[in-house]
């Protein structure tokens with residue numbers, strides 16, 4: 001584990017934890033405009049849906065972790081930061097993204113921004129996190145703090161992303177925008193799906209989610225904030241996220257915890273809207289809700305979430321019948337789950353993300369066998385793709401989506417895109433390949449590729 005004030009800084013001992021205080025203000029500037037307008041720098045931490053959500057600017061603390069204990073190390077650092085708060089009523093927020101696998105070479109991260117802009121139900125707030133020992137008198141009156149916060153906001157809104165996005169320099173700048181084969185070519189992906197189906201037929205597994213990648217190379221430097229705006233406008237019902245190079249717009253909510261209520265949106269079963277016959281309004285319902293393969297795939301995903309969640313809740317409601325979720329590129333079979341958390345010693349949003357990850361929507365059934373089959377068959381490191389991404393606050397509230405329909409910015413001119421598909425005994429490799437391209441379409445569109 002390493003901690004520091006910059007994403008890539010050298011490790012500092014936890015003894016140097018900042019003792020943070022907070023001040024929260026109404027923020028009328030964001031009331032009548034979409035929150036997306038405040039994504040003004042590529043280093044912004046972003047969580048947006050339907051023009052609302054949360055944006056983080058600047059960084060007062062960050063921690064990185066890898067391996068089997070990655071969740072635990074992030075949680076521990078967060079708990080220590082909360083214990084070190086300058087005052088008990090200080091309100092802290094962190095953005096978090098965790099690698100899919102304990103074997104990943106990519107770091108999982110928890111970042112506490114200096115400034116948080118939140119918008120919910122039309123109301124907007126600005127929270128400033130500061131260390132009172134660094135010259136800001138904790139007893140300063142509200143109005144003085146507000147003025148200082150707005151001054152800091154003006155600086156942070158135009159902060160350079162250097163130091164936050166750990167890109168290597170590129171020697172050769174591409175002369176044109178292009179999409180290249182990633183670690184897994186189309187042929188290799190089809191092959192891995194065939195092998196996945198064989199494993200399922202051998203009885204070792206019931207469902208396996210296999211993913212592949214593609215690389216977008218751009219002649220102009222990647223403009224993260226522009227890509228995010230495109231995604232959030234087109235995919236309004238998805239959660240648009242940006243967390244230190246991990247970007248995308250996911251339709252799948254791993255877990256949301258707000259004031260004692262936990263919610264999840266489980267997806268599995270996909271249909272490309274491009275292949276839909278025109279003038280057939282019932283097509284999606286027929287091809288998803290009434291299709292045995294899709295229903296089976298979906299049921300495995302919902303069972304994996306509900307069985308993991310059940311021991312931690314006092315009451316749970318799940319749709320008996322999944323519904324069809326319509327996105328601009330695909331339809332999904334979807335189920336929403338709502339659960340009540342106990343009033344004492346309830347797990348927080350990050351605890352639950354660890355408990356629930358990975359669901360059968362992105363891994364398979366049974367989980368352990370599927371996770372090892374992914375390592376054997378997939379041929380790439382998923383990094384933070386398909387891991388939990390979202391935010392948590394000092395009350396234990398938070399939202400963690402599954403980092404899908406996006407990619408990882410690898411250099412100033414390069415983004416690696418990822419997509420995967422649930423494989424069951426009845427899967428057809430060519431259809432799964434086509435489905436993986438449909439799932440990459442949102443990013444390709446946002447990149448004009």
Ligand SMILES: C=C(O[C@@H]1C=C(C(=O)O)C=C[C@H]1O)C(=O)O
Nearest residue numbers: 267269270361404419420421422
């Ligand atoms: C794995 C992905 O998506 C997951 C797999 C789905 C499926 O196989 O039908 C549907 C939604 C997601 O749970 C992805 O988008 O990369």
